[in-house]
Amino acid sequence: MKSKILISASALFVAAACAMPVVQAEDSLYLPSMSYRTGPFAGGGTPFADGYADYLNMLNERDGGIGGVKVVVEECETAYNTQKGVECYEATKGNGALAYSPLSTGITLALIPKAPVDQIPVFSMGYGLSAAAIGEKFPWTFVYPTTYWSQMSSILKYIDSNGGVAGKKIGFIYLDAGYGKEPLPLLEQLSESMGFELAKYPVGGKEMQNQSAQWLNVRKDRPDWMIMWGWGAMNPTAIKEAVKIRYPLDRFIGNWWAGSHNDLQAVGKNGKGYLAANFSGIGQQYPAVQDILKHVVDKGNSKVASREAVGNVLYNRGLFNAVVLAEAITVAQAKTGKAVINGADMRYGLENINLTAERLAELGLADFTGPLKGSCEDHEGAGAVFIQQWNGEDWEKVTDLIEPMTDVVRPLLEDAAAKYVSDKPDWEGQTCG
Amino acid sequence: MEWLSASLEAILVSPFRDMFSMPDFLLQVVWEGFVSGILYALVALGFVLIFKASGVFNFAQGIMVVFAALVLVSIHNMGVPAWLALVITIGVMGLLAIGIERVVLRNLVNQHDAILLMATIGLTLVLKGAGQLFFGGEPKSMITEELGLPTGSSDWEVFDGIVIFQHIDVAAAGIAIIMVMALAIFFSKTRIGRALRAVADDHQAALSVGISLHQIWAIVWFASGIVALVTGIMWGARSDVSFALEIIALKALAVLILGGFTSVPGAIIGGLIVGIGEKLFEVYWGPLFGGGVEAWFAYVLALIFLLFRPQGMFGERIIERV
């Protein structure tokens, strides 16, 4: 009996190993979606993946795809785990993947060196390696529309315009991992040049829901402003702790991963006043979102939890990710004259993307975000964010787009890119202009 | 030599100076530590109950906390009133206890400790998968108000400053104390409780006087399921209900080492030592190491403690024979 089990198990092994590669039809545009609907960060990964898939499916339904070619979206579950992410990459790259949005700093770092070799661009939208904004050094990586460093400078500009930063004390509470530590070099430099005092409060990845010690330190140090680089369960916990020590929430700014509906719905009314950076529009009022409701959600082809969840912060961010990729495909199709493109064409499309205000309106996304223009040197684009505020029930946009301090950030980015490349003798950059 | 005296001062003198220069703040730190200590103690209590009665080191206690809270919140979100959801959740925990006893424990009688521990690790995976499959993996907020738990906070003016007490934390402490007392009465006064202690002392002797081991095991798993539910509600109210809580529950293992695997008062005192100790260490000494020391403080404390007293504070002396 047992040996029978063994034999049938091994037969299954072999069968599965043979059945693995799923071959895609030749006449389609294949965009894998590295989603994470499980694990500690599932709360953020789920709406993002929904928005991403729904927009592309809407294009299929409404326009018959992009340039007449259907888009195939295949989800692969990463659970925010680097190993699973790399596995997803290996499993799907052979199917003609056009671009990857890895959605985790760890996976992004693992894919950046692979991108030029496999000729598939990595589009890490505002996350991952900030230095990848330097197009000369990272031809295959794109971080539109912004980097962590640019955003930090925009947030500081916001603080500066609300009472100044000079002589103030700014607290920085962050997830104690690559993601949270990324902006530290910029903060340290700016604290000298802008004359503010910096207090750091790391929150361990295992301690996200146990932050009272950090907030006790905040209470002791009494910083004038708090900035948060948080994610997942860390965000609602931090806001609750801030309420507990009676920290004024309108002096507490999260980055664009610390300001979603999921984070604040857990806090509810108590979170009123909390600020967060964002770069994608909020709500369902955009015609493109209405089209999604009409063509995808109402037909029951969406995985979204409820109709109301369409248009929330992370849903729209996933949507924006898909918009940039779809636009890059359009650019690439226009250039090559082919309807079905490959990774190298996609790279051209991403590099030459130009989402003007008119083009955004054409796509049904007027005022959704700032104009975005890429170039050979600049893989970051505009870099601007706006600040939104929680009114107890929903997010409200409270500022216009705030430009980053490009003059400070760009040299830092260039240094970081040079450093990244320095110990890789045969790294392939590109020359521009 | 200068750096030596400077660092000695930073480690040995200035933290204490900070403590006494802001006594109200020190009190607040101790209170926060006390509250998280209570929560660690509650998780540890679940471990102790099971270990005492069945010798199983229940690694799944952490996930049971998450699972219980998740069931409660999800049932309520389906439109069931809070009290009914609570009752249903208790029922689910009861079924879970019976199921675990039937499927797992009964078949593993008399196995080595490590095997039992690993079986509960397997159980952890099952509960994790099932919880996410049925209720979704995204974090949910605890139904604090619906359950009639207090919200808001009060101030206590002392030493020219204030100490803020969250009502929910006070309630957590109160409920924990009530629960420990109830368990103590249950153990010493009721028939089942006494049978439980008999089983803990000697399985075979208990069997020979007609106590059903199966029944007792199901009961202790149920009891620790209830403890898990209470812990889940309290911790969920402090942050939210998500699977990330599971890792925090691992700290209860360190608590167990301090308190001993078989002692209920040990679990409580161990919990408080870990809770208060780690907050004091993080707030006053943490900045010296760049912060984040809470992640390992409890375990390293337990490690050092073990070197001097391997059986824990209240554990029974270990006697080994060949």
Next chain:
Amino acid sequence: MLYREAGQFKTSYAADQAMLPIRQDRIALVLLLVVAFLGVPVLGSDFFLSSIMIPFLVFALAAVGLNILTGYAGQLSLGTGAFMGVGAYSCYKLATYFPDTNIIVLVLASGVFSALIGVAFGLPSLRIKGLYLAITTLAAQFFLEWCFIRIEWLYNYNDSGAIEVPQRMLFNIAVTGPHATPTTRYLVILSIVAIMTLVAANVLRGRIGRSWMMIRDMDIAAELMGIRPLRSKLSAFAFSSYYCGVAGALMVFFWLGSAEVEAFDINHSFLILFMVIIGGMGSLTGCFMGAAFIWVLPVIIRAIPPFFGLDMLAATTEHISNIIIGSLIIFFLIVEPHGLARLWQIAKEKLRTWPFPYASS
């Protein structure tokens, strides 16, 4: 019929003590190695090599490491992930300091650091036993994880806090970095794993290995019979951590290409423990079976719904595979606590007597 050792006579002590006394086993091993070294690289797709075989070998090596400590020496450890991390970070540092040294030498050397740390955290095992020890290994896990974040020197003050693998050549072929083909990486890993497994098999049946097993079976009795607990327990920790360290270095250098602390977290400690349990405690073959099972099973589960044309959410299959693996662990502990290795052994016994199972022995 095929698997029967009748007629194979041992004429010397050396032959009697051979690692594989049965001729068929030797042939099978040679065949297996031929398939692994020639068949798999030729026939396997890139995905098969880089996402199934390479992780499988890395985890199998780590499982060998943990099995030495837990299965053979009886010391339960939950710190495997961190020990793998020590290996990975030391290999990274070594590669920065000695850019021209052969990368294989560096990988093997990095295990030494892991062994040293392992011994340091193994010291409490002299006073602490069983479950208590398991919890102290958690101290190693969490403390080391914290070190990997806080000590910036370990990752060369990199802004992203991750270690990135530089490209290294061996005989003018790229073996690490993005240009290394899956086949090269696979062959390097396979060679290291094969040799290290052979070494482990010999250590385990030698004097040190037998002293570990005595400690496992009853430490006081072993002590009374003249085994020094200090030496055997610490050597078990050193050996085990060395294997885990090399596995960690291989994982980062030949598989992932870059790693954050997250790659060495407690979940990996558990993952490898599962492999050891399911494979079989105290069996080297079991390590490979367990690693294959735990790593390949989710891949299969993911492949099943599309196979039947079902559109299942990626996350759902993930949850289901969690449930299945958890249940299987419990199932194995109940039905066959010695794991897949034991099943394999039973199958071999059956084969020896087939087709007349009641005829003899």
